[in-house]
Amino acid sequence: MHPDLAPRTAACLLFDWDGTLVDSQYANYRAMAGTLATEGVELEQEWFDARTGLSSAEMIHTLVAERGLGLSRPVDTLVADRDAQFLKEAHSVRPLQPVLEVVEAMRHRLPMAVASGGARHVIEATLRHQPFHDAFGTLVTRDDVTHGKPAPDIFLTAARSLGAHPSRCLVYEDSEEGIAAAHAAGMAVIDVRPYTGRTAA
Structure with a gap:
């Protein structure tokens, strides 16, 4: 130690x-970026990396507020999709x-x-x-x-x-x-x- x-x-x-x-970190980024891409939102890894202390929902809310985005699906649905994407890679963490x-x-x-x-x-x-x-x-x-x-x-x-x-x-x-x-x-x-x-x- x-x-x-x-x-x-x-x-x-x-x-x-x-x-x-x-x-x-990278598995989480890929999951979040992949989910937001379905909304036509490009998520830069640098932006993501600077906010890793936030929950997924809080991160999406922050992104929406900063960029004035309109999402087609509720945040909790996006978070569920993000989690599902991440869990496919959980064994590799x-x-x-x-x-x-x-x-x-x-x-x-x-x-x-x-x-x-x-x-x-x-x-x-x-x-x-x-x-x-x-x-x-x-x-x-x-x-x-x-x-x-x-x-x-x-x-x-x-x-x-x-x-x-x-x-x-x-x-x-x-x-x-x-x-x-x-x-x-x-x-x-x-x-x-x-x-x-x-x-x-």
């Missing part, structure tokens, strides 16, 4: 999913080694949770293929809260589920929205991007 990723005095570890625990090493080192030593802005059924389907599939005490997703990241709700819900005070939790994240959510929750946070090969936006 890289020493800068070590949890030190934390009593509980919370991990974002996409881009933190798993390298799903691999863990990010630097964060995997943290999980393996802390397994059975500290309570840990996945705390993600993604959809529960998508994460559960992908998690089954991961070497750490049984390492987490709870999974909290965008489906479980009223407000997604950068609001603190996902992280606070995960901490409650593990019985940990927010001030004793350490968050591993890879997006500006996620880092802001951790700070809003009163939690320490490690930006994993310098260790996983992605640079901070």
Whole structure:
């Protein structure tokens, strides 16, 4: 485990999913771009990469607002199509080694949770293929809260589920929205991007 990723005095570890625990960035982009293409919308990867902390629905709403788009189908239908496209590739998603090493080192030593802005059924389907599939005490997703990241709700819900005070939790994240959510929750946070090969936006 890289020493800068070590949890030190934390009593509980919370991990974002996409881009933190798993390298799903390109698979997620292909799924979203393919879905929006059916609406005649071209999605640039650079735009997508800068907003990975948002849920799929929030990302589509942001795109619509920024570009003044009119969609032929409801957002929840588009999200369902995006998820279906992604799930065809779920078996190919691999863990990010630097964060995997943290999980393996802390397994059975500290309570840990996945705390993600993604959809529960998508994460559960992908998690089954991961070497750490049984390492987490709870999974909290965008489906479980009223407000997604950068609001603190996902992280606070995960901490409650593990019985940990927010001030004793350490968050591993890879997006500006996620880092802001951790700070809003009163939690320490490690930006994993310098260790996983992605640079901070």
